[in-house]
Amino acid sequence: MIARVLREAAPPLVFAVAYATAIMVGRATRIPGSEISLVWPAAAVSVIWLLFMAERGRIELVTNALLLAGLTYGINLVTGAAEDLSAWFVLVNMTLAVVTVGLLRASRDKVALRDPADLSRLLVAVVVGSVSSAALAWMWFAMQGSGDLMTTFTLFAVRNGVTAFVGCVVWLRLREVIWTVPVMTPSRAAEWIATALVVSSIFVWVFWINHGLEIAFLTLVPAMWIALRYTTNAGTLFAVVAGLGIVAATLDGRGVFIEEEHHVQALLSQAMVGSLTLIVLALALFRDSRAALINELERVHQQLREDIALRRRVETELQRLALHDPLTGLANRTLLLLRAEAAIEHARRTGNRVGLMFIDLDGFKQVNDDFGHYEGDRVLTEVARRLGSIVRGPYDTVARLGGDEFAVLCPDIADTQALRSLSSRIRVRLSTPYRTTTGEPIDHLSASLGVALSSPDSTASALLDHADRLMYTAKRAGRAGASAPLSNGR
Numbered sequence: 001m002i003a004r005v006l007r008e009a010a011p012p013l014v015f016a017v018a019y020a021t022a023i024m025v026g027r028a029t030r031i032p033g034s035e036i037s038l039v040w041p042a043a044a045v046s047v048i049w050l051l052f053m054a055e056r057g058r059i060e061l062v063t064n065a066l067l068l069a070g071l072t073y074g075i076n077l078v079t080g081a082a083e084d085l086s087a088w089f090v091l092v093n094m095t096l097a098v099v100t101v102g103l104l105r106a107s108r109d110k111v112a113l114r115d116p117a118d119l120s121r122l123l124v125a126v127v128v129g130s131v132s133s134a135a136l137a138w139m140w141f142a143m144q145g146s147g148d149l150m151t152t153f154t155l156f157a158v159r160n161g162v163t164a165f166v167g168c169v170v171w172l173r174l175r176e177v178i179w180t181v182p183v184m185t186p187s188r189a190a191e192w193i194a195t196a197l198v199v200s201s202i203f204v205w206v207f208w209i210n211h212g213l214e215i216a217f218l219t220l221v222p223a224m225w226i227a228l229r230y231t232t233n234a235g236t237l238f239a240v241v242a243g244l245g246i247v248a249a250t251l252d253g254r255g256v257f258i259e260e261e262h263h264v265q266a267l268l269s270q271a272m273v274g275s276l277t278l279i280v281l282a283l284a285l286f287r288d289s290r291a292a293l294i295n296e297l298e299r300v301h302q303q304l305r306e307d308i309a310l311r312r313r314v315e316t317e318l319q320r321l322a323l324h325d326p327l328t329g330l331a332n333r334t335l336l337l338l339r340a341e342a343a344i345e346h347a348r349r350t351g352n353r354v355g356l357m358f359i360d361l362d363g364f365k366q367v368n369d370d371f372g373h374y375e376g377d378r379v380l381t382e383v384a385r386r387l388g389s390i391v392r393g394p395y396d397t398v399a400r401l402g403g404d405e406f407a408v409l410c411p412d413i414a415d416t417q418a419l420r421s422l423s424s425r426i427r428v429r430l431s432t433p434y435r436t437t438t439g440e441p442i443d444h445l446s447a448s449l450g451v452a453l454s455s456p457d458s459t460a461s462a463l464l465d466h467a468d469r470l471m472y473t474a475k476r477a478g479r480a481g482a483s484a485p486l487s488n489g490r
Contacts, residue, residue, distance in 0.1 A: 012064055015049040016071055023075055026163075029251060031265060038247055038266050043160040044167020046097040047129070051168075054105055069094055085140070092136045096160060100129030100168075113172035115289040119281050122168055130161030151263055158267055162274035166243060169281060173236045195229075198222065203242060206256055207249035216256045216272060223276050227283035235284040243273040325400040327377055328384035336399035336407055340460035343411035347454060354454040355410035355419045358467035359387075359426065360475060362446040364404035375436050379445070380404065386429050390422065407464065413453065423451050448475040 022041035029038040046068055053064040072093050076086035103125035104111045112118055134157035141152050199222040206219055219242070227235045250257055250269040257265045323335035331339070343354045361383065368376040380400070387398045387406060397409040408426070413419055426447065433443035450471030454463050 011052065012067055015045065015052070015064070016067065019045045019049065019068065019071060020075060029247065031251065037159065038250060038269060040160050040163045041167065042093070043096055043130075043164040044171075046093060047100050047126075047164050047168055048171045050097050050101045051104065051111060051171075054101055055110060065094070065098065068097065088136070088140050092133050092140075095136055096129045096133035096164065098129075099132050100125045100164065103128060111172065112176070113169065113281075114176065114285070115292075116282060116285050118172075119278075119285055122172070123165065123278065126161050126165045126168065130157045130164065133157075133160060155263055155266060158270045158274075162270040162277075165274060166239065166277050169236060169277060170240055173233055177233055195222075195226070199226065199238070203245055207246055208252075208254050210254075210256055214256060216268075219272075219276065220279065223280050224283060227280040228287055230284075232281070232284040232288050235280040239273075239277040239280045242276055246273055325384075328381055328400050330384050330388075330406075331397050331399040333399065333401050336397060336401070336409060337460045337464065339397050339411075340409050340463060343409065344454050344458055344460060344463070347412065348456055350412065352412045352414050353416075354458070354463065355413045355416075356452050356454075356463050356467045357408040357410070357423055357426070358401075358450040358452075358464070358471040359406040359408065359430070360448045360471055361404035361406075361430070362448055362475070363444045366444065367442055371436055371440075371442070375442075378437070379434050379442065382434055383430060386432075387426065390425050390429055392422075407467070416453065419451065419453070423449050448472075450474055 019042055022045045026037045026040040026042055031038055049068060050061060050065060053060045069090050072090045073086050076089055077083065081089070104122065111122075113122060134153050137156045138149055138153040142149055202218055202222055206215055223238070223242070226238045246269055250265055257268045323332060323338075324330065325332050340354065340356065347354050361379075364376070364379070367379055383406065384398065384400065387408060391398055391408055392410065395411060399407045399409070401407055408422075410419060410422070427449060430447040431445065433441045434445065435441055448471055450467040450469065450473065452463055452467040452470055
């Protein structure tokens with residue numbers, strides 16, 4: 001229970017301390033000889049505070065907003081401000097935080113900074129919040145009849161806006177950091193060192209050694225290099241370090257802005273910090289978004305290639321299953337007829353003939369009865385292997401037509417004697433004994449063959465039917481027989 005209370009109370013306490021410290025830091029950055037604070041970290045802390053609490057729930061948001069308002073009022077009173085001024089500036093500070101957080105969270109549950117769209121949303125929210133807050137401050141000074149109202153409005157808007165913008169950038173990027181040890185190589189280390197030296201030299205010259213020469217634009221070159229070369233987190237770190245250096249140089253009366261009036265120094269310094277941060281983040285996030293898009297496209301492309309390859313494999317397998325016998329892997333009746341039709345058409349042009357053997361195993365039923373279908377399937381697979389080892393390699397097609405019936409298609413037959421010799425070898429080879437898985441011989445099998453030759457007007461179906469009839473003629477003549485004549489199939 002105590003641990004839970006401490007967990008709930010820790011964030012408001014930490015933010016309250018940070019907010020009070022930020023106000024003191026802001027007042028410590030007054031330009032020498034003036035009452036103008038160069039930065040106002042309290043603007044960033046207030047936005048981050050409410051943004052953090054908004055993600056925890058509406059009750060936490062309202063409670064911490066009231067705490068922020070009370071803290072602001074109390075700090076103003078303690079530091080000598082009048083009650084009416086303290087109350088008014090509670091409204092000023094709360095407007096900046098509430099408007100910015102409201103715009104950032106419009107239609108979003110979680111605020112992030114991952115792409116240029118996030119950056120533009122953050123920029124718009126901070127600008128609207130800062131301008132609204134500055135307008136309220138302007139109203140107070142207008143009612144008091146104080147000084148240059150336009151200068152006051154601009155100072156409030158630019159100072160608070162830039163500080164809040166940079167603070168939110170750092171906060172949102174820190175939430176995205178994945179802490180890993182970088183892989184360091186000699187060339188990479190040398191590049192980092194060279195970059196650090198060159199960038200430091202340029203900034204030291206422009207903002208510390210230079211005496212009013214208008215060369216601030218030179219800092220854009222290293223800023224763009226870092227944004228396009230390194231990670232977004234590295235670019236954010238560069239923007240923070242560069243901003244702190246610019247603020248420190250301005251407070252010390254050095255660099256490019258030393259000849260300007262105090263309020264102009266403050267405006268130019270803040271504008272420089274804001275511009276560098278915006279340029280670096282915009283380029284870095286655009287590069288990251290582009291890289292992420294390319295990676296996603298490559299991933300999708302790879303996925304499409306894999307899907308296409310898988311689809312082709314599936315189509316190939318479906319085609320194989322549609323045209324091949326699942327047990328032996330031989331061509332089935334459909335594929336046999338397709339190849340026979342093509343062979344007959346080719347034979348018509350060449351003047352050769354097509355041979356077709358219809359083979360039936362004699363005594364195969366007894367194998368299933370005596371040894372079971374598993375052994376029967378092994379016999380059929382062995383028959384397919386033996387047929388494949390006898391035929392004329394890739395020129396002939398061995399097919400299983402179903403059950404114990406097989407066929408051999410022999411295209412481009414110019415010598416019928418070769419076909420007779422092949423049929424004899426098939427009968428002998430298929431009559432060789434088989435063995436079961438236990439080594440028991442199966443020696444009662446033989447083969448009956450019907451051998452048909454095509455004529456110019458043959459069709460594949462007619463040729464197969466003719467070979468089938470011839471096979472039955474041979475079977476009736478006795479087991480292990482073959483049709484005596486090589487008959488034409490029409």
